[in-house]
Amino acid sequence: MLDFRPLYSTPQPDAVAEFIEKNYAIEGPISCRMLQRGLNDVYLVVGKNAERYVFRLSQHRARGPADVKSETAFLTHLSQSRVPVAAPIPTLDRAFSLQAQAPEGLRSGVLFQALDGREPHASDLGDARANGKTLAMLHNAAEVFPHDGALYRLDLEYLLWRPLARIGESGIVEDAEVYADLERIAGDTGKAIEAFGNLTWTYCHGDCHGFNSRINEVGEAVFFDFDDSGPGYLAYDLSVFLWANVSFGRNSTRRWGAFIEGYRAVRPITAADFEAALHFVIVRHFWLMGEYAARANEWGSNTVGWIARETNFLKMWETEQLLDRLL
Known part of the structure; x- marks a missing residue:
């Protein structure tokens, strides 16, 4: 059978929900839906008690792998410095990122607390x-x-x-x-x-x-x-x-x-x-x-x-x- 060697695949939301239930201390059942596909795949994740999170699955880019280690370290530092940012959520193993297997290769995933508030207005x-x-x-x-x-x-x-x-x-x-x-x-x-x-x-x-x-x-x-x-x-x-x-x-x-x-x-x-x-x-x-x-x-x-x-x-x-x- 011919292998087309995919450049990019889109994970099913229910598979993402299952992945999060296994790796994070979030009480289920968890619901998940895709928010955006682009340079990364972004999903809205909702826990049993209606708590909201955002899961970002990095795509392969010409620059190379996602620098999630430096990114999450910087975000943690900013949060501790009282800069208003969406801080990353640690896994059950206290890591801030995970590797997920996709048909095109490993992709890095990070879970963030979903932000309250409104979108900025272009005219404001x-x-x-x-x-x-x-x-x-x-x-x-x-x-x-x-x-x-x-x-x-x-x-x-x-x-x-x-x-x-x-x-x-x-x-x-x-x-x-x-x-x-x-x-x-x-x-x-x-x-x-x-x-x-x-x-x-x-x-x-x-x-x-x-x-x-x-x-x-x-x-x-x-x-x-x-x-x-x-x-x-x-x-x-x-x-x-x-x-x-x-x-x-x-x-x-x-x-x-x-x-x-x-x-x-x-x-x-x-x-x-x-x-x-x-x-x-x-x-x-x-x-x-x-x-x-x-x-x-x-x-x-x-x-x-x-x-x-x-x-x-x-x-x-x-x-x-x-x-x-x-x-």
Whole structure:
């Protein structure tokens, strides 16, 4: 019989529930339903007494295995430092992650306490401000968290050069002139960032785009989804929020202003880090394009074909925000 060697499989929710009942101190019966399929599979888990959890099963990614050891250690440190985050739940063996066998290989699973509160509103400047405050608290706590042992460093090699290579290897960008534009933009951006020379290094959330949080009853932004966390540029961690408000046709720079206001209410930002964040918007876009390009064989070339059209946004950002400084 022919073995198709699957790239990706989707676990049945009842199998996930059984897996959790065997490995966690949660009284059953447990119900489970899938919340999201994407770079990871995410399930809502409900125990006998209606207590709610979120189980994340990591997918295989081009970067390599999920760094759940560093991620859960950082989350535990943040929780102990009174930073509002979704802390991981230990297993019966007091571990914070498990390996589960799937047809494509081993996948890492982590169980988190489900967060109460509401989703942030795109039009609410208070929500943007709250996200800025929590990120600043995170960076304050990160000052005493060891950076050794993390599998990935959020540097230019990881965020810019490897994604560019994945785009090229995927064959998604067929026009040689378009790919040459991407190479030129990446090169100019990398040189501009390296020219700062004194950028702050910290432990990053890595994906603080404003919606990996819930707004609790006292107005705090409680963070989750630290799958892309790791030691890296503070300016990059800031830039993700700006990028989320200006990319793909959006133009919500007022939210960026509120976010920075919230951040500065807790922690100062150096002039170099603030300036570099504008350049890191391009880096973030390359990172996302690289993630999608790496999934072309799984998601299909039609799904990731938008990558070939993104030079327009990147050129616009270079011209209007980095040269003409309209922001």
